[in-house]
Amino acid sequence: MNILWENEKPLIASEIADARPDLTINTVQAVLRKLLKYQLIEVADIVYSGTVLSRSYRPTITSEEFAVLEVTSDYLAFEKTLSKPLLVSALLDTEEDPVKARETIDELQKMLDEYKKTLEEQEP
Template identity: 35%
Template structure:
């Protein structure tokens, strides 16, 4: 389990980054979430950088200034699983499998399970 879950603001910004197909600057996050100030976003991005949830992906121009872009280091699914107890994660997995009506998804899950079983048997 992840010892320190994300705050509401951290979670909001991480969700924006997780849903983006490319790294984003603080100004781009403001455009997506105008209810947040650029100052707040910059502070939260700095904290997420320190916590190891994001990394600087590169630099881009915002107006006439060079600015950093950020991308998540941790996958959203990895974070979510880390916030659950083992029992809850197992219960969620079982419930998903029970309710899924997609043969393709269930076959993909079976392949992951088989690959993990093979790793553990070594």
């Protein structure tokens, strides 16, 4: 996914394999099949690679969206032992810059206010 995110244009399997010396075309093709199955990538186009037609691929989500999915999935695995307020508090504790911490708190407060408003609108 990182290789696809780092490139502005869609890539074919061989270009992905060429991007890192530790990747083989067989590994890349297997991973592409899984990523397609989970709809994390899509076929962008059918292009010529020399004289052969090849599929080019592009991501369907950003790296940020993917990270959120991963963190959310991990959180759900610990949901019974880790509360949301405790998690947010622990994340805030990692910020060393008080100005950035305050900005984050202000942003979170705005998000919470908007979420609360949405919930109130949904109540009968």
